[in-house]
Amino acid sequence: MKKAFAVLFAFLFICSISFAEDAISSATLRIEHLPEVETRGNGILVVFFSPDDTVRAAAYTIASALSAELFEIEPVESYTADDLNYFNNRSRSMVEMRDSLARPEITALPDDLASYHTIILCYPVWGGQAPRIISTFLESVDLTGKTLIPFATSNSSGIGNSGRTLQSLTDDSVSWQDGTGIRKGASEEDIRLWAESLDLGN
Numbered sequence: 214m215k216k217a218f219a220v221l222f223a224f225l226f227i228c229s230i231s232f233a234e235d236a237i238s239s240a241t242l243r244i245e246h247l248p249e250v251e252t253r254g255n256g257i258l259v260v261f262f263s264p265d266d267t268v269r270a271a272a273y274t275i276a277s278a279l280s281a282e283l284f285e286i287e288p289v290e291s292y293t294a295d296d297l298n299y300f301n302n303r304s305r306s307m308v309e310m311r312d313s314l315a316r317p318e319i320t321a322l323p324d325d326l327a328s329y330h331t332i333i334l335c336y337p338v339w340g341g342q343a344p345r346i347i348s349t350f351l352e353s354v355d356l357t358g359k360t361l362i363p364f365a366t367s368n369s370s371g372i373g374n375s376g377r378t379l380q381s382l383t384d385d386s387v388s389w390q391d392g393t394g395i396r397k398g399a400s401e402e403d404i405r406l407w408a409e410s411l412d413l414g415n
């Protein structure tokens with residue numbers, strides 16, 4: 214009997230570890246675990262920047278719905294809680310957003326974008342715009358001939374004109390679709406439905 218309890222305990226312990234790996238602390242969305250993503254090599258890449266896990270949850274949901282691949286934009290210098298304090302005008306994020314030329318460095322870029330026709334670009338809204346690191350990404354990779362679709366999470370303001378601002382950083386060969394913004398309280402289902410409604414020409 215003791216042995217059976219020990220085996221059961223060990224099993225529950227292992228389960229709790231594997232769940233913990235997928236658990237996320239997104240305060241903004243009603244998603245507690247990252248959805249499973251099975252890629253199909255269908256030419257769709259979900260690129261995301263998510264210093265506080267909300268966009269990460271959304272990006273995984275989109276990739277899961279579309280069987281797309283994922284690429285995370287990681288800053289060379291991670292954003293601390295102080296850096297993300299938008300109540301402080303002098304915090305790093307606020308200073309960057311006041312400077313349209315700020316280009317925070319990215320640790321690594323995707324090896325090759327040639328196999329993707331569509332990129333879904335996911336970011337949090339910062340001061341009504343995309344974080345400057347998204348500009349770094351757009352200016353660092355070859356997007357010739359690709360379709361770009363912006364997707365943003367925010368507390369309340371929505372995607373605003375952030376997609377149009379980003380569009381001005383790319384050349385005319387890039388085809389931008391209208392993106393969407395989702396606000397606090399959105400569910401996995403809301404995001405999945407949006408992803409499935411996209412016209413991806415396949």
Ligand SMILES: Cc1cc2nc3c(=O)[nH]c(=O)nc-3n(C[C@H](O)[C@H](O)[C@H](O)COP(=O)(O)O)c2cc1C
Binds near residue numbers: 241264340369371
């Ligand atoms: C520097 C900064 C500026 C922000 N500006 C806005 C804003 O203008 N409008 C809004 O609704 N939310 C704003 N937010 C809230 C984020 O957009 C929202 O919490 C987002 O989902 C965070 O994504 P993440 O958890 O992946 O970092 C801001 C957050 C930060 C850190």
